[in-house]
Amino acid sequence: MNMSQKITSYPGHEITPEDVREGKYLDVVYKFEPKYSWAAGVAISRFLAELKEGRIIARKCMRCERILVPPRMYCEQCFRPTDEWIQVKDTGTVNTYSISHVGTDARRLKTPILVAVVDLDRATPGMGILHNLGEVEPSKIKVGMKVKAVWKSSSERQGAITDIRYFKPIGD
Amino acid sequence: MPLRVGIVGVGYSGFDSMTPGLSTRELMFEAASRAYEDAGIDPRKDVQSFICCTEDFWEGISITDEYMPDQLGAVLKPLCTISSDGIVGLATACMHIMSGIADVAVVESHSKISDVLNPDEISSFALDPIYNHHVNADPRFVAGMEMTRYLKDTGTKRDHCAQVAVKNKKNALLNPRGVHGANLDKRAVLSSKVAASPLTELESSKTIDGSIVFVLASAQKAKKLGDHTVSISGIGWSSDTPWIEDRDMAKAVYVEQSAARAYKMAGIRNPTTYFDLAEVDDTYSYKELQSLEALKLAGKGKAGKMVESGTFDRDGRLPVNASGGSLGVGHLLEATGLHRVLEAVLQLRGQAGRLQIPRVKKAVVQSWRGIPTATGAAAVLGN
Numbered sequence: 001m002n003m004s005q006k007i008t009s010y011p012g013h014e015i016t017p018e019d020v021r022e023g024k025y026l027d028v029v030y031k032f033e034p035k036y037s038w039a040a041g042v043a044i045s046r047f048l049a050e051l052k053e054g055r056i057i058a059r060k061c062m063r064c065e066r067i068l069v070p071p072r073m074y075c076e077q078c079f080r081p082t083d084e085w086i087q088v089k090d091t092g093t094v095n096t097y098s099i100s101h102v103g104t105d106a107r108r109l110k111t112p113i114l115v116a117v118v119d120l121d122r123a124t125p126g127m128g129i130l131h132n133l134g135e136v137e138p139s140k141i142k143v144g145m146k147v148k149a150v151w152k153s154s155s156e157r158q159g160a161i162t163d164i165r166y167f168k169p170i171g172d
Numbered sequence: 173m174p175l176r177v178g179i180v181g182v183g184y185s186g187f188d189s190m191t192p193g194l195s196t197r198e199l200m201f202e203a204a205s206r207a208y209e210d211a212g213i214d215p216r217k218d219v220q221s222f223i224c225c226t227e228d229f230w231e232g233i234s235i236t237d238e239y240m241p242d243q244l245g246a247v248l249k250p251l252c253t254i255s256s257d258g259i260v261g262l263a264t265a266c267m268h269i270m271s272g273i274a275d276v277a278v279v280e281s282h283s284k285i286s287d288v289l290n291p292d293e294i295s296s297f298a299l300d301p302i303y304n305h306h307v308n309a310d311p312r313f314v315a316g317m318e319m320t321r322y323l324k325d326t327g328t329k330r331d332h333c334a335q336v337a338v339k340n341k342k343n344a345l346l347n348p349r350g351v352h353g354a355n356l357d358k359r360a361v362l363s364s365k366v367a368a369s370p371l372t373e374l375e376s377s378k379t380i381d382g383s384i385v386f387v388l389a390s391a392q393k394a395k396k397l398g399d400h401t402v403s404i405s406g407i408g409w410s411s412d413t414p415w416i417e418d419r420d421m422a423k424a425v426y427v428e429q430s431a432a433r434a435y436k437m438a439g440i441r442n443p444t445t446y447f448d449l450a451e452v453d454d455t456y457s458y459k460e461l462q463s464l465e466a467l468k469l470a471g472k473g474k475a476g477k478m479v480e481s482g483t484f485d486r487d488g489r490l491p492v493n494a495s496g497g498s499l500g501v502g503h504l505l506e507a508t509g510l511h512r513v514l515e516a517v518l519q520l521r522g523q524a525g526r527l528q529i530p531r532v533k534k535a536v537v538q539s540w541r542g543i544p545t546a547t548g549a550a551a552v553l554g555n
Contacts, residue, residue, distance in 0.1 A: 028301050035289035036232035041195025072242065074201045079208075079216050079245035 043071040046085065052159040054151050058088045058123050066124040089121035090149035091170065092128055099138045112138060118147055118167050134166030146170050175437050177266045178394030178401040179553075180276075181211025181387030182517055187349040187501070190286040191381040196231065200282055200383045201243040207385035208245070211397055213276060215245030219387075220274035222246040224253045225261040225281035225506045229294045232287060244280055244385075256409075257281075257539045258384065258510030259549035263407045265388045275393045281507035282383035291379065298544050304416060309368070312376060312456075314543045316368030318421045319458040323370070325422035325473075326465070330370060332476030333457040334361040337375045337499050339479065340454055343486060344496025346526045347515075351380050351502040361457075375457035380502030384510040386517075400521045405552050406440070408433030412546030419546055427453070427466035427538060430550040434536075435468075438552040443468045449519055449535040450490060451512035454497040455542055463538055464492065467550065491529050494519070509539030509549055520555040 015025050040048060043059060047070055050057040058067045059082040061075035067086050068075065075082050097116035103109050114133035119125060133141060134150060147167035157163040183206025185199050194202070208215050215222075224240040233239060237253030240246065250273075254261050258281035265277035285291060295311040307313065322328065338358055344350030356374065364374035387397075394401045410429035412419050419425070431443070440446050450469055454460035461475035469490060470478050478484060484492035495501060495515035504511050516535040518524040538550040 026302070028305065030301065030305060032293070032297050033290070034229060034232065034293050034297075036287050037289055038232065038287045039192050039195050039284070041198045042193065043198070044195060073198055074205075074243060076242035076245070076247045077216070079205075079214070081205075 041073070043073045047071050048159040050087075051161065051163045052157045054154065054157065054163075056088050056090055056120060056129075056149075058086045058127070060084050060086050067122065067127065069120055069123045069127045069129065086122070088123045090151070090164070092118040092120040092147060092167070094133070094141065094143055094145045094147060095119045095126070095128060096143060097133065097141050099141070114138060114141065116141070116147075116167065129161075129164075131161070131164060132166040133168070135168040140169070175266060175270065175405055175407065176391040177269050177404045178389050178391060179386055179404065179513075179517055180389045180394050180397040180401050181207045181213065182385070182514055183207030183210055184349075184382060184384045184514060186282075186382035187351060187380060188382070189351055189380055189502070191284070192286065196282065196284040196287065197239065197243040199284065199381065200240075200280060200385075203282070203383035203385045204244050204278075204280065207278070207387050211387035213387060213397065215278065219245070219276045219278050220250065221265065221268040221277040222249060222251040223261045223264050223277065223279045224251065225256060225258045225279070225510075226253055227255045227506055229297070230283070230285070230288060230505050240280075244278060246278075256506065256547065257541050257549055258507050259407070259513065259537065259539050259551055260409050260509075262386065262388070262404070262510070262513065262551060263409055263549065266404060266407055269388060269390050275390050277388045278385060279388065279510070280383065280385045281504075281510045283379060283503075283505040283507050284381055285379040285505060286381050295543055300414065304544075311543045312371060313368040314416060315376075315456045316371045318462075319371050319456065320369075321421035322458050322462050326476070327473050328458075328461060328476035330362070331358055332461060332480055333375060334358040335479050336454060336457040336460045337361045339485060340460070340493045340497040340499040342500070343494055343527075344500025347496045347501060348525070350496045350500050352378055353496055353500050371456055371458070375499070377455050377498035377503040380504060382502075382504050382507060382511070384504070384507050384514050386510065386513065400523075402517045402520045403554050405554055406434035406436070406438030407549070407551040408437070409549035410547070414544075414546070416544060424459075424462050424466040424540070424548060426546050426548040427463055427540070427550065430548050431467045431536075431538065434550045434552050440552065443536070444470075447490060447534050447536050448532045449494065449516060449529060450492045450537075451495060451497065451516050451535065452492060452538045453540040453548070454493055454499050455503060455508070455540060457499065459540065460493065460497070463540070467536060467538055469536070486529065494527060494529055503542075506541070508542075509537070512537040512539060513551065513553070516553050520553060
């Protein structure tokens with residue numbers, strides 16, 4: 001007989017608010033705290049260092065001639081080392097977007113989060129950065145909209161993807 | 173159907189305590205590039221299955237398998253990640269080849285333990301949360317308990333375990349990959365700090381970084397790929413119950429089963445005298461002895477005396493962990509099994525350099541997934 005077969009009632013009773021108050025239940029409380037210090041590697045380390053300077057850096061593969069963002073030391077299509085660093089622009093085009101109304105704790109957000117994939121100018125089409133949009137009415141966001149990075153000030157920048165605050169629309 | 177799969181390419185990178193200059197993915201790319209060059213293949217055209225052995229908590233990224241394709245040349249190709257030791261990945265590649273799904277398959281596994289700041293937290297988190305997790309100690313207490321029971325049941329002497337550490341650390345001095353090689357005597361090993369009695373620190377392997385990649389091919393395809401094919405003629409894996417309390421702590425039953433399956437597949441009746449080389453689990457000193465008995469390379473309770481008398485030395489009747497094993501080279505998490513395969517393959521190819529043992533034709537490799545698991549795997553290799 002399967003464990004779940006023909007069982008119409010389980011032993012005991014459901015935990016009541018009184019049981020909870022009186023601690024009549026099993027609980028194991030353990031804070032699992034793994035800690036990591038990822039080595040960013042050759043490509044991403046340079047990428048972050050360039051962000052600190054207010055620049056976006058890419059890698060070029062000479063075989064397929066793609067300019068890759070985020071930069072990587074190998075071309076995943078050609079499976080060979082990439083060849084050179086190329087600075088791409090901090091302007092681009094909204095490839096796709098979504099307006100998120102739910103926070104990480106599942107609550108409705110009072111101010112929705114505007115997320116977009118921005119294809120960066122000078123990088124190969126379809127290559128870019130996933131980031132936030134700002135200084136824009138959610139209803140005005142469109143695929144194909146031209147945008148530009150809004151950077152933190154040089155003293156605030158610390159070599160992180162958040163050195164770019166968001167991308168804002170610019171006129172055509 | 174007999175197992176007929178060839179290892180046609182090997183590559184590795186890292187083998188250092190830390191590899192801060194490279195990301196995990198860059199480390200993998202380096203190993204993969206070498207393996208593909210060695211096999212003379214283009215991963216974008218010639219490979220039908222990619223297998224990666226890794227575990228999310230060691231990576232620090234959940235669903236980490238999604239991050240594996242690029243650096244292996246596996247973008248938009250069949251790839252799967254197996255959360256187990258690399259030899260289990262090798263077994264999966266063998267199945268893909270034998271079933272005709274793939275003619276050429278790639279297996280990768282790695283350790284980037286230097287990215288993990290508190291590895292003991294992860295091993296502890298593997299203990300049953302309700303039944304075992306209340307023990308607030310370095311998880312090696314599980315090894316200490318196994319060792320106690322192994323010594324009691326087999327009459328193996330404490331000294332014999334120390335001799336394993338002496339042998340393997342000394343062997344590793346010849347190995348360019350031997351991060352933890354050292355010339356020590358038994359007294360030094362026994363008087364090093366106790367980790368979890370009776371196990372001492374010098375009897376515990378230390379983790380290192382590295383990535384290892386193998387290219388496997390069907391027997392027919394292997395004939396066209398280079399002159400260094402090493403054949404896999406048997407492979408097995410097994411898991412015991414997770415209840416630490418309910419396993420036979422003296423024996424590695426999961427190794428007995430893995431080996432029995434691999435031997436049967438390879439048609440080996442008398443493993444004791446069959447092999448020229450063995451690379452076996454030595455995560456902890458006693459594990460080598462326990463594993464040798466489970467592999468039937470030593471009679472029950474005999475491995476300790478045999479290591480003492482030099483049977484398993486580099487110039488002994490059966491060199492065991494001539495590479496230095498995990499104690500001498502370092503422990504590579506889920507890539508540990510592939511490390512043992514790597515060392516055996518280099519020996520079988522005659523490419524082991526100063527480590528080379530003369531006339532190696534048949535080798536057995538075996539791995540364990542480490543604390544608190546009771547999972548092991550074994551494979552029979554030949555040239």
